[in-house]
Amino acid sequence: MKHLLGIRHLSPQEIEEFYLLADRFYEVLQQPTRKVAALTGTTVGLLFFESSTRTRLSFELAAKRLGADVLNFSATGSSLAKGETLLDTALNILAMGVDALVIRDEGVGTPHFLARKVSVPIINAGDGTNEHPTQALLDTYTLRRHFGTLQGVRLLIVGDLFHSRVALSHLHIASKVGVSLSLCAPPSLVPASWYGLGLPIYHRLDQAVKQADALLVLRMQKERQKQPSLASWQEYVRYYQVRPQHLRPGQVLLHPGPINWGVELHPTLQAYEHKLILQQVTHGVAIRMAVLYALLRGR
Amino acid sequence: MKHLLGIRHLSPQEIEEFYLLADRFYEVLQQPTRKVAALTGTTVGLLFFESSTRTRLSFELAAKRLGADVLNFSATGSSLAKGETLLDTALNILAMGVDALVIRDEGVGTPHFLARKVSVPIINAGDGTNEHPTQALLDTYTLRRHFGTLQGVRLLIVGDLFHSRVALSHLHIASKVGVSLSLCAPPSLVPASWYGLGLPIYHRLDQAVKQADALLVLRMQKERQKQPSLASWQEYVRYYQVRPQHLRPGQVLLHPGPINWGVELHPTLQAYEHKLILQQVTHGVAIRMAVLYALLRGR
Amino acid sequence: MKHLLGIRHLSPQEIEEFYLLADRFYEVLQQPTRKVAALTGTTVGLLFFESSTRTRLSFELAAKRLGADVLNFSATGSSLAKGETLLDTALNILAMGVDALVIRDEGVGTPHFLARKVSVPIINAGDGTNEHPTQALLDTYTLRRHFGTLQGVRLLIVGDLFHSRVALSHLHIASKVGVSLSLCAPPSLVPASWYGLGLPIYHRLDQAVKQADALLVLRMQKERQKQPSLASWQEYVRYYQVRPQHLRPGQVLLHPGPINWGVELHPTLQAYEHKLILQQVTHGVAIRMAVLYALLRGR
Numbered sequence: 001m002k003h004l005l006g007i008r009h010l011s012p013q014e015i016e017e018f019y020l021l022a023d024r025f026y027e028v029l030q031q032p033t034r035k036v037a038a039l040t041g042t043t044v045g046l047l048f049f050e051s052s053t054r055t056r057l058s059f060e061l062a063a064k065r066l067g068a069d070v071l072n073f074s075a076t077g078s079s080l081a082k083g084e085t086l087l088d089t090a091l092n093i094l095a096m097g098v099d100a101l102v103i104r105d106e107g108v109g110t111p112h113f114l115a116r117k118v119s120v121p122i123i124n125a126g127d128g129t130n131e132h133p134t135q136a137l138l139d140t141y142t143l144r145r146h147f148g149t150l151q152g153v154r155l156l157i158v159g160d161l162f163h164s165r166v167a168l169s170h171l172h173i174a175s176k177v178g179v180s181l182s183l184c185a186p187p188s189l190v191p192a193s194w195y196g197l198g199l200p201i202y203h204r205l206d207q208a209v210k211q212a213d214a215l216l217v218l219r220m221q222k223e224r225q226k227q228p229s230l231a232s233w234q235e236y237v238r239y240y241q242v243r244p245q246h247l248r249p250g251q252v253l254l255h256p257g258p259i260n261w262g263v264e265l266h267p268t269l270q271a272y273e274h275k276l277i278l279q280q281v282t283h284g285v286a287i288r289m290a291v292l293y294a295l296l297r298g299r
Numbered sequence: 300m301k302h303l304l305g306i307r308h309l310s311p312q313e314i315e316e317f318y319l320l321a322d323r324f325y326e327v328l329q330q331p332t333r334k335v336a337a338l339t340g341t342t343v344g345l346l347f348f349e350s351s352t353r354t355r356l357s358f359e360l361a362a363k364r365l366g367a368d369v370l371n372f373s374a375t376g377s378s379l380a381k382g383e384t385l386l387d388t389a390l391n392i393l394a395m396g397v398d399a400l401v402i403r404d405e406g407v408g409t410p411h412f413l414a415r416k417v418s419v420p421i422i423n424a425g426d427g428t429n430e431h432p433t434q435a436l437l438d439t440y441t442l443r444r445h446f447g448t449l450q451g452v453r454l455l456i457v458g459d460l461f462h463s464r465v466a467l468s469h470l471h472i473a474s475k476v477g478v479s480l481s482l483c484a485p486p487s488l489v490p491a492s493w494y495g496l497g498l499p500i501y502h503r504l505d506q507a508v509k510q511a512d513a514l515l516v517l518r519m520q521k522e523r524q525k526q527p528s529l530a531s532w533q534e535y536v537r538y539y540q541v542r543p544q545h546l547r548p549g550q551v552l553l554h555p556g557p558i559n560w561g562v563e564l565h566p567t568l569q570a571y572e573h574k575l576i577l578q579q580v581t582h583g584v585a586i587r588m589a590v591l592y593a594l595l596r597g598r
Numbered sequence: 599m600k601h602l603l604g605i606r607h608l609s610p611q612e613i614e615e616f617y618l619l620a621d622r623f624y625e626v627l628q629q630p631t632r633k634v635a636a637l638t639g640t641t642v643g644l645l646f647f648e649s650s651t652r653t654r655l656s657f658e659l660a661a662k663r664l665g666a667d668v669l670n671f672s673a674t675g676s677s678l679a680k681g682e683t684l685l686d687t688a689l690n691i692l693a694m695g696v697d698a699l700v701i702r703d704e705g706v707g708t709p710h711f712l713a714r715k716v717s718v719p720i721i722n723a724g725d726g727t728n729e730h731p732t733q734a735l736l737d738t739y740t741l742r743r744h745f746g747t748l749q750g751v752r753l754l755i756v757g758d759l760f761h762s763r764v765a766l767s768h769l770h771i772a773s774k775v776g777v778s779l780s781l782c783a784p785p786s787l788v789p790a791s792w793y794g795l796g797l798p799i800y801h802r803l804d805q806a807v808k809q810a811d812a813l814l815v816l817r818m819q820k821e822r823q824k825q826p827s828l829a830s831w832q833e834y835v836r837y838y839q840v841r842p843q844h845l846r847p848g849q850v851l852l853h854p855g856p857i858n859w860g861v862e863l864h865p866t867l868q869a870y871e872h873k874l875i876l877q878q879v880t881h882g883v884a885i886r887m888a889v890l891y892a893l894l895r896g897r
Contacts, residue, residue: 032598033340034396041631043659054391057370061342061395064368069662071655084856092652092855095879096659097632257391258383281394299630331897332639333695353690356669360641360694363667556690557682580693 003115003122004291006131007172015137015176021290022141022283028065029286040067042296045098047090048125049075049105054257055125055134058281059102062288068296071098090114100296103127121295126165135256136169138287140177142280143214146252151178156208158242159218159264162189166218166256171197184208186240205239209246216254217242220263237263244268252276302414302421303590305430306471314436314475320589321440321582327364328585339366341595344397346389347424348374348404353556354424354433357580358401361587367595370397389413399595402426420594425464434555435468437586439476441579442513445551450477455507457541458517458563461488465517465555470496483507485539504538508545515553516541519562536562543567551575601713601720602889604729605770613735613774619888620739620881626663627884638665640894643696645688646723647673647703652855653723653732656879657700660886666894669696688712698894701725719893724763733854734767736885738775740878741812744850749776754806756840757816757862760787764816764854769795782806784838803837807844814852815840818861835861842866850874 001014028036044063048056051074063070073093090101101118103111104125111124126132144150155174161167161183171194174181182200183190190201202208209215220236243266247253252274253265259277261267269275300313327335343362347355350373362369372392389400400417402410403424410423425431443449454473460466460482470493473480481499482489489500501507508514519535542565546552551573552564558576560566568574599612626634642661646654649672661668671691688699699716701709702723709722724730742748753772759765759781769792772779780798781788788799800806807813818834841864845851850872851863857875859865867873 029396034342035340041633043632053372057372057392058395061370065396071659073651073655085859088855088857088859091876092879093655095876096656096883097627097663097880257387259387261384261387278390278394281391282396285395328695333641334639352671356671356691357694360669364695556686558686560683560686577689577693580690581695584694 001294003111003124004133004295005112005115005122005124007133007136007169007176008131010133010172010176012176015173018137018287018290018294019141019144021293022137022286025065025289025293026283026286028289029282035065035067037067038293039063039296042066042068042099042299043071043097044068044292044296045071045073045093045101047073047093047101047103047105049086049103049110050126052104052126054281055104058284059123059125059288059292062285062292065285066289066292068099068292071096086110087114087117090118094118094120099299100292123291123295129163129165129168131169131172132165133169134284134288134291135166136173137291138280138284139166139170139216139254139256140173140179141287142254142276142283143179143252144177145279145283146276147213149178152180153178154180154182154211154213155216156182156184156212156214157216157218158184158205158208158240160189160220161185161194161218162191163221164218166216170216171199182208182212184240186236205242205246209242209251212251214252214254215242215247216256217264219256219258220260233263240264241266242269244272247272247274250274254280257281300593302410302423303432303594304411304414304421304423306432306435306468306475307430309432309471309475311475314472317436317586317589317593318440318443320592321436321585324364324588324592325582325585327588328581334364334366336366337592338362338595341365341367341398341598342370342396343367343591343595344370344372344392344400346372346392346400346402346404348385348402348409349425351403351425353580354403357583358422358424358587358591361584361591364584365588365591367398367591370395385409386413386416389417393417393419398598399591422590422594428462428464428467430468430471431464432468433583433587433590434465435472436590437579437583438465438469438515438553438555439472439478440586441553441575441582442478442551443476444578444582445575446512448477451479452477453479453481453510453512454515455481455483455511455513456515456517457483457504457507457539459488459519460484460493460517461490462520463517465515469515470498481507481511483539485535504541504545508541508550511550513551513553514541514546515555516563518555518557519559532562539563540565541568543571546571546573549573553579556580599892601709601722602731602893603710603713603720603722605731605734605767605774606729608731608770608774610774613771616735616885616888616892617739617742619891620735620884623663623887623891624881624884626887627880633663633665635665636891637661637894640664640666640697640897641669641695642666642890642894643669643671643691643699645671645691645699645701645703647684647701647708648724650702650724652879653702656882657721657723657886657890660883660890663883664887664890666697666890669694684708685712685715688716692716692718697897698890721889721893727761727763727766729767729770730763731767732882732886732889733764734771735889736878736882737764737768737814737852737854738771738777739885740852740874740881741777741850742775743877743881744874745811747776750778751776752778752780752809752811753814754780754782754810754812755814755816756782756803756806756838758787758818759783759792759816760789761819762816764814768814769797780806780810782838784834803840803844807840807849810849812850812852813840813845814854815862817854817856818858831861838862839864840867842870845870845872848872852878855879
């Protein structure tokens with residue numbers, strides 16, 4: 001594997017190797033210094049053309065904890081604002097001596113485009129509403145650590161499937177790792193093409209949760225509701241907010257963050273025992289270390 | 300001591316230990332490499348929800364010169380802007396693997412709130428108009444190095460006591476370290492409750508300066524004069540600006556910076572011999588190294 | 599040499615030494631780790647009062663690849679915005695323990711002013727429309743590597759000479775290194791004083807390019823066209839855009855970046871074989887390593 005552009009392109013074996021590497025790096029993170037020298041001398045460029053502080057910090061920490069250097073490039077105040085093309089920006093950063101690019105962009109396919117043009121590994125940190133592969137890897141890795149296996153784990157994704165960059169990566173990963181996936185969203189927030197995929201798609205939350213072992217609740221992003229795809233924000237909260245009464249003992253709760261308490265999750269769930277949300281964050285660093293290491297170890 | 304939330308909570312012995320550690324780190328800063336490996340493998344998170352470049356840089360340098368790694372999180376363009384709670388932000392950063400949080404926020408009590416919720420040391424880098432403990436530590440440390448002792452040193456604070464985050468920390472530190480404190484401000488810029496503290500409060504600058512060994516002149520912050528608490532900016536300059544004729548030989552001049560020359564200080568004082576303002580900056584790095592080391596050495 | 603304020607102040611021997619050092623550091627950059635420990639323990643302050651992501655990143659990488667630490671200070675959200683003087687800002691950063699300052703500012707002469715006031719080396723990273731010495735050094739270093747020598751190399755600079763911070767540094771370097779310089783620009787974009795310098799100044803591009811071995815095409819900066827110095831943007835493109843038909847075999851093409859494809863360069867030139875634009879970026883890191891090393895090695 002040269003790049004990590006999407007879950008779509010990964011084999012089950014490649015995914016399994018990421019999990020195994022993440023296990024090793026998770027152990028490293030539990031040690032006092034949290035560091036290895038695996039990528040000393042390597043420089044990782046972080047190109048975030050869309051702001052995403054937590055994903056960027058997670059990649060930055062992952063790189064540094066492997067001993068790599070980090071070069072941060074964000075679009076604000078940069079040459080992109082002066083009209084430079086994205087390809088020129090990437091080529092320039094590479095010409096400074098960078099060994100891999102982590103890219104977040106609102107355009108679908110931007111990382112794939114760059115991967116065809118440059119000679120270093122490209123890691124997709126979210127391309128529009130397409131894929132966000134490290135998020136799906138860390139979510140399933142969290143389930144794998146919790147349940148001991150992914151085989152037969154029933155995962156329900158609740159929320160805005162239409163604008164999410166997480167849902168599609170989960171669609172691809174589920175069948176590859178044995179997760180039994182179902183979906184729940186208002187009709188207006190389900191892409192039409194998804195009805196043909198053979199997955200259970202629910203429009204009633206109380207029915208949807210019954211069969212699930214784990215819920216992955218997506219963030220409702222007001223800033224993404226550009227067209228009036230949602231009848232009303234209040235109706236969403238009324239019919240799709242996950243509340244304590246929806247959950248039965250042992251069901252685990254995941255969320256990619258940042259959370260809108262009181263929108264997609266009821267505030268009392270802040271105390272919910274089987275919340276794995278902070279574990280997702282910790283595992284995120286381990287997974288990103290695994291990805292960077294897998295793509296750069298042979299350099 | 301687990302956290303540094305305010306001078307209010309410190310014993311004289313704890314303050315003395317900070318000074319002694321700062322002496323050691325000041326020596327380190329005079330050496331060519333300016334570094335020790337005391338906190339290698341430690342990661343310090345800097346959470347600045349209010350911009351304060353110089354305080355942030357001072358903490359960042361302090362951490363790096365102890366061998367620690369730094370994770371910078373500022374509110375601009377971050378998940379806070381997307382509606383995440385401050386607690387969730389802090390918990391997320393901790394979940395990435397961070398050993399201490401330095402926090403600056405405009406809300407009074409934010410660091411105290413976090414200290415009750417999280418398991419790592421919290422360092423208050425300024426919470427609204429409440430405390431800014433490292434500033435009071437570095438100011439008194441600067442006086443201590445200059446005069447050889449703090450016992451009986453007469454310090455006059457001049458300026459906007461009402462909006463200052465520095466004054467209250469000095470109120471707490473003075474009695475603990477033996478400094479004889481007095482205050483000078485226009486009546487509208489003195490919090491009413493301060494009149495009952497038994498400290499001399501002057502409204503005439505020429506009278507106030509007579510008994511002082513050292514002046515700490517506060518920054519006039521136009522951006523903080525929200526209600527018409529000040530009769531007029533021109534009147535402040537006329538009656539409270541510190542000028543060369545106010546100072547007698549040997550009196551030292553401190554300012555927490557950044558300075559408005561021509562407002563709280565007359566421009567000719569740029570050449571004043573007994574100005575300790577840049578020493579404050581240097582000592583600030585030493586004091587912050589002392590604080591980080593004291594809170595993290597046992598990790 | 600204590601500072602690098604401009605090419606104007608350099609002797610041919612000093613320039614030659616930068617080239618020779620850059621040769622050594624270019625070799626370092628080709629090695630897997632790309633690093634030397636030449637400036638370990640040194641801290642370089644980057645003061646960018648005008649945004650310039652690529653120049654800042656190039657200096658940052660150069661410093662880190664010499665083993666130095668970097669302290670980044672930009673004007674946004676900083677004490678400058680609170681009214682602090684530039685000198686106070688610089689003095690404060692130095693008081694924190696910084697060994698050299700790299701400064702970019704829109705004011706002509708800012709680095710020269712600071713050099714008279716502070717005790718550490720100052721490196722000019724662009725002062726308004728005056729000088730940008732590391733750009734001229736890296737451009738000529740690129741030509742030197744390509745042609746094997748600079749003696750007699752005929753360089754044509756095309757574009758907005760009036761607002762450029764690059765042109766003046768080239769004016770100074772050409773005679774010192776043996777480059778034969780000529781210029782091409784619309785009459786309104788040539789500073790009046792340049793006509794007396796004895797250099798060929800062309801207003802017709804097809805005539806200008808005939809004698810050149812290399813073209814350095816300047817960026818057209820819409821944001822700098824404040825007064826109506828340019829008749830029209832469309833006319834510039836029509837008469838001064840460099841197109842494939844202007845170039846003959848072997849002529850090399852340089853650009854300081856970021857490029858406006860379709861303005862100063864025709865888009866088909868993205869595939870031009872003798873483009874040295876990315877080499878300029880790589881050489882930029884080597885030249886900046888050379889400059890930092892030359893000024894700081896004796897510390």
